Amino acid sequence: MFVERIDRARTAMREREVDALLLSVGPDLPWLAGFAALALERLTMLVLTEDGPARLVVPAFEADRVHDPEDLLELIPWQETDDPAALVATALGGAAGGRLAIGDHTWSRFLVALQSELRGSSWTTAGTVLGPLRAIKDDDEIAALGRAGAGVDQIALALQSGEIPLIGRTEVQIAADLRTMILASGHSKVNFTIVASGQNSASPHHDPGDRVVRPNEPVLFDFGGTTAEPDGHPGYCSDTTRMVFTGTPPAEYAEAYEQLRRSQEAGVQAARVGTPAESVDGAARSVLHDAGLGEYFLHRLGHGIGVEAHEDPYLVAGNSEPLVAGNAFSIEPGFYIRGRWGARIEDIVVATADGPRRLNNSSRDLAIVEA
Amino acid sequence: MFVERIDRARTAMREREVDALLLSVGPDLPWLAGFAALALERLTMLVLTEDGPARLVVPAFEADRVHDPEDLLELIPWQETDDPAALVATALGGAAGGRLAIGDHTWSRFLVALQSELRGSSWTTAGTVLGPLRAIKDDDEIAALGRAGAGVDQIALALQSGEIPLIGRTEVQIAADLRTMILASGHSKVNFTIVASGQNSASPHHDPGDRVVRPNEPVLFDFGGTTAEPDGHPGYCSDTTRMVFTGTPPAEYAEAYEQLRRSQEAGVQAARVGTPAESVDGAARSVLHDAGLGEYFLHRLGHGIGVEAHEDPYLVAGNSEPLVAGNAFSIEPGFYIRGRWGARIEDIVVATADGPRRLNNSSRDLAIVEA
Numbered sequence: 001m002f003v004e005r006i007d008r009a010r011t012a013m014r015e016r017e018v019d020a021l022l023l024s025v026g027p028d029l030p031w032l033a034g035f036a037a038l039a040l041e042r043l044t045m046l047v048l049t050e051d052g053p054a055r056l057v058v059p060a061f062e063a064d065r066v067h068d069p070e071d072l073l074e075l076i077p078w079q080e081t082d083d084p085a086a087l088v089a090t091a092l093g094g095a096a097g098g099r100l101a102i103g104d105h106t107w108s109r110f111l112v113a114l115q116s117e118l119r120g121s122s123w124t125t126a127g128t129v130l131g132p133l134r135a136i137k138d139d140d141e142i143a144a145l146g147r148a149g150a151g152v153d154q155i156a157l158a159l160q161s162g163e164i165p166l167i168g169r170t171e172v173q174i175a176a177d178l179r180t181m182i183l184a185s186g187h188s189k190v191n192f193t194i195v196a197s198g199q200n201s202a203s204p205h206h207d208p209g210d211r212v213v214r215p216n217e218p219v220l221f222d223f224g225g226t227t228a229e230p231d232g233h234p235g236y237c238s239d240t241t242r243m244v245f246t247g248t249p250p251a252e253y254a255e256a257y258e259q260l261r262r263s264q265e266a267g268v269q270a271a272r273v274g275t276p277a278e279s280v281d282g283a284a285r286s287v288l289h290d291a292g293l294g295e296y297f298l299h300r301l302g303h304g305i306g307v308e309a310h311e312d313p314y315l316v317a318g319n320s321e322p323l324v325a326g327n328a329f330s331i332e333p334g335f336y337i338r339g340r341w342g343a344r345i346e347d348i349v350v351a352t353a354d355g356p357r358r359l360n361n362s363s364r365d366l367a368i369v370e371a
Numbered sequence: 372m373f374v375e376r377i378d379r380a381r382t383a384m385r386e387r388e389v390d391a392l393l394l395s396v397g398p399d400l401p402w403l404a405g406f407a408a409l410a411l412e413r414l415t416m417l418v419l420t421e422d423g424p425a426r427l428v429v430p431a432f433e434a435d436r437v438h439d440p441e442d443l444l445e446l447i448p449w450q451e452t453d454d455p456a457a458l459v460a461t462a463l464g465g466a467a468g469g470r471l472a473i474g475d476h477t478w479s480r481f482l483v484a485l486q487s488e489l490r491g492s493s494w495t496t497a498g499t500v501l502g503p504l505r506a507i508k509d510d511d512e513i514a515a516l517g518r519a520g521a522g523v524d525q526i527a528l529a530l531q532s533g534e535i536p537l538i539g540r541t542e543v544q545i546a547a548d549l550r551t552m553i554l555a556s557g558h559s560k561v562n563f564t565i566v567a568s569g570q571n572s573a574s575p576h577h578d579p580g581d582r583v584v585r586p587n588e589p590v591l592f593d594f595g596g597t598t599a600e601p602d603g604h605p606g607y608c609s610d611t612t613r614m615v616f617t618g619t620p621p622a623e624y625a626e627a628y629e630q631l632r633r634s635q636e637a638g639v640q641a642a643r644v645g646t647p648a649e650s651v652d653g654a655a656r657s658v659l660h661d662a663g664l665g666e667y668f669l670h671r672l673g674h675g676i677g678v679e680a681h682e683d684p685y686l687v688a689g690n691s692e693p694l695v696a697g698n699a700f701s702i703e704p705g706f707y708i709r710g711r712w713g714a715r716i717e718d719i720v721v722a723t724a725d726g727p728r729r730l731n732n733s734s735r736d737l738a739i740v741e742a
Contacts, residue, residue: 038576041674041681061669061707064574080671081689102479109475109496111482125480176554183547203435205409209602231580298432300451303412310412318452336432 002070005032005133010050012129019098021048021126022088022114026105027307028130030234035067043084043110046073047091055091057084067232085113092118101126127312135304135312136326141236142350142359145305145328148227148238149348149359151185156242156360159221160367167215167246167371171195171208178223187225188235191309194222201243202342204299204334215371216247218341224309237309239330240360241346244367256293256335257343257366263287264345264364267301267315267331271349271356277319284333293335296342302330305348323351328359373441376403376504381421383500390469392419392497393459393485397476398678399501401605406438414455414481417444418462426462428455438603456484463489472497498683506675506683507697512607513721513730516676516699519598519609520719520730522556527613527731530592531738538586538617538742542566542579549594558596559606562680565593572614573713575670575705586742587618589712595680608680610701611731612717615738627664627706628714628737634658635716635735638672638686638702642720642727648690655704667706667713675700676719694722699730 009021009032023029023046025037033054037044044062047055053074058066060077076091078084089096097120102111104127115123137145155178158164164177175193182190196206198217206220213219224239243257267284281301288297300316303309305328313319313327327350334344347360380392380403394400394417396410404425408415415433418426424445429437431448447462449455460467468491473482475498486494508516526549529535535548546564553561567577569588577591584590595610614628638655652672659668671687674680676699684690684698698721705715718731 061575064709065576065578080687102483104478104480106479107475108473108477108479108482109498111479112473112494112496115494123483123486125483127480179554180551183550204432205430205436207436316451338435 002033002072006048006054006072008133009048009130012133013050013101016129017099018101018124018129019049019095020092021046021101021103021129022106023048023103023126024106024110026103027234027311028103028126031134031307032130033072034069034232034234036234038062043088045084045088045110047088049093049095052093057087057091069232085110085117088114089117097121099124101129131312134306136324137306137328137350138326141306142326142328144227144229144236145348145350146359147186148225148236149240149361151187151227152182152224152238152240153360153362154185155181155223156221156240156362159242159244160363162369166213166219166244166369168212170210170212171197171200172210174213175208178221182223182225186227187238188228189226191224191226191237191239192222194220196220196342199339199341202336202338202340204336204342204344213246217245218249218253218343219244219246220342220344222344222346234307236307237305239305239309239346239348240362241332241344242362242364242367243343243345244369246369246371248368249366253341254366256291259288259291259293260333260335260343260345261364263333264331264347267333268347268349268356268358271323271329271331271351273325273351273353274322276322277313277315278317280323280331281315281317284331288333288335296335296337297333298336299334302332304329325351325353327351373404373443377419377425377443379504380419380501383504384421384472387500388470389472389495389500390420390466391463392417392472392474392500393477394419394474394497395477395481397474398605398682399474399497402505402678403501404443405440405603405605407605409433414459416455416459416481418459420464420466423464428458428462440603456481456488459485460488468492470495472500502683505677507695508677508699508721509697512677513697513699515598515600515607516719516721517730518557519596519607520611520732522558522598523553523595523609523611524731524733525556526552526594527592527611527733530613530615531734533740537584537590537615537740539583541581541583542568542571543581545584546579549592553594553596557598558609559599560597562595562597562608562610563593565591567591567713570710570712573707573709573711575707575713575715584617588616589620589624589714590615590617591713591715593715593717605678607678608676610676610680610717610719611733612703612715613733613735613738614714614716615740617740617742619739620737624712625737627662630659630662630664631704631706631714631716632735634704635702635718638704639718639720639727639729642694642700642702642722644696644722644724645693647693648684648686649688651694651702652686652688655702659704659706664706667708668704669707670705673701673703696722696724698722
């Protein structure tokens with residue numbers, strides 16, 4: 001698997017005139033080589049040039065935790081008093097001084113050190129090379145995303161059925177339940193657990209706080225994690241949003257929610273191979289606009305998803321790239337009326353030759369739970 | 372609190388001839404302004420120049436989650452189709468083209484974008500400005516580190532007393548217990564849970580795996596998290612390592628462990644105000660060297676700790692900076708004999724005018740649990 005991905009990365013490097021990839025923390029390295037760098041101050045960095053071995057600069061005492069099932073990596077271990085940036089420069093060989101693509105999530109302290117070491121080089125991001133490759137999922141990746149989706153769908157069901165108590169509990173307490181359930185549902189990592197009750201539902205990325213959920217208000221739940229996979233296989237992400245109302249919703253809210261449901265459906269149905277990403281956004285947005293809710297839809301329609309929770313393709317005005325088969329992304333319109341309430345509905349969808357396929361299948365109705 | 376920290380940051384900027392700090396994800400922003408950026412692809416960035424307001428470039432729909440208790444921040448919200456790097460350049464005003472210090476953890480994709488936008492500027496890291504400030508803890512910070520330490524000490528006790536079952540369970544299962552207990556002990560976040568059994572204890576940063584703990588072997592536990600604090604107050608980190616033997620240890624192991632215990636004690640006692648950081652490392656290292664174990668101590672003695680799990684000061688050969696009152700750091704010698712076994716003992720220690728003060732106080736003896 002990784003041999004083939006490295007070959008594709010090298011082809012993309014040539015197309016984009018990039019002489020080397022330099023990957024550290026973040027999802028590129030696990031996707032490309034089956035191994036994650038620790039997010040700490042000791043540099044781990046994959047150095048991939050157009051030919052020769054893939055070299056991994058790694059703290060010597062962490063060499064034993066490098067998974068290299070396909071025996072692809074030439075390890076360059078460094079001791080506590082060595083300068084890892086200098087070792088990266090050496091590992092670059094003839095590519096030093098060329099056009100270098102740094103991993104998007106690499107800590108800036110390492111890029112600053114590398115730029116000081118490699119003064120003649122020009123810099124771009126690894127995302128320009130790997131983003132388009134990662135955006136097209138193969139069957140195994142779609143299966144992993146499907147398992148991730150099924151895991152969080154069970155949690156959505158527990159919220160919608162009232163199995164997870166809401167009224168009288170704080171957002172933080174409910175978020176802790178979600179964290180536990182995400183880890184119990186095939187995920188190795190929790191990425192986020194938004195619980196936004198009452199007026200807080202008008203803040204799209206609300207941090208759960210000490211507010212207690214009361215009767216007769218909406219509660220927004222947006223949660224996901226990264227699946228647990230065998231050693232050397234990167235995990236894939238889940239991400240879904242569902243709404244619960246703690247009582248009978250006022251007609252005004254119920255009607256707005258129904259328009260949101262129609263908007264989300266329109267977005268999913270528009271998500272077809274060949275359709276520009278921004279047109280999918282537009283299809284969902286126009287439903288809310290026509291319903292007089294357009295001004296309350298504050299963000300883009302969606303983001304790609306894979307080994308990273310947010311990645312290419314982004315469904316946003318200005319992105320005219322057409323969808324291709326294997327793209328996986330969220331469709332998540334919302335409305336957010338400050339001081340009152342908000343709502344969002346989110347599914348992960350895959351663009352296939354047979355049309356859009358949802359990977360989240362819990363009910364998209366507004367769930368009612370009574371006190 | 373944050374007004375005063377920003378004043379000190381500006382003084383340090385002048386001393387180091389830095390015209391602006393640019394802070395995004397990572398611990399600098401919560402420490403300086405009480406607010407954490409989301410680690411996502413939408414840029415949140417604090418722009419702090421020598422005078423004028425502290426400006427925060429932030430996604431418009433996330434503006435409501437910015438905590439600004441001291442009313443310090445001028446928000447510069449950006450819409451989904453805006454270019455945040457251009458907004459940062461504008462916010463810099465006269466500092467654009469000067470010497471800019473980028474947050475150490477800022478994603479490289481943002482630094483690459485900023486460098487393209489700000490071609491005349493020179494770059495350094497925010498750590499050169501803020502690291503020395505963050506390294507000196509005030510009484511409230513030491514109290515928070517003390518609470519963090521007391522939390523993980525309770526978990527160490529549960530491991531040492533046999534309350535957490537070990538034999539017959541996998542490292543991953545035990546690590547899951549540690550995660551749950553860290554979250555239940557005043558922490559909002561788990562930073563790491565190393566469980567390394569048998570031969571795996573010879574790999575200092577072992578990732579817990581499917582190996583089952585057996586009778587008559589050592590198990591290394593290194594774990595910590597970040598404390599939960601009220602809104603707008605950053606959390607502080609815990610980090611401790613303790614050893615359990617699942618049976619009666621062979622004399623060879625027990626003797627090596629006793630040398631390690633002496634080495635750790637020597638490191639703690641050397642950690643006095645005015646002592647160079649590298650001399651503290653040397654004090655612990657020489658005990659292991661004299662015992663014939665020096666070649667198996669594969670890493671530096673310790674790292675600073677605060678809002679970040681690893682930060683200044685580093686206790687490592689080559690760091691001749693003397694300790695000052697308020698420095699908080701780990702003292703964690705170890706020995707790692709590949710193919711056989713390993714051990715580490717770790718406490719967090721504060722350098723005070725009255726001498727070193729440990730913040731971890733569970734037993735440092737080799738705990739014995741029987742099948």
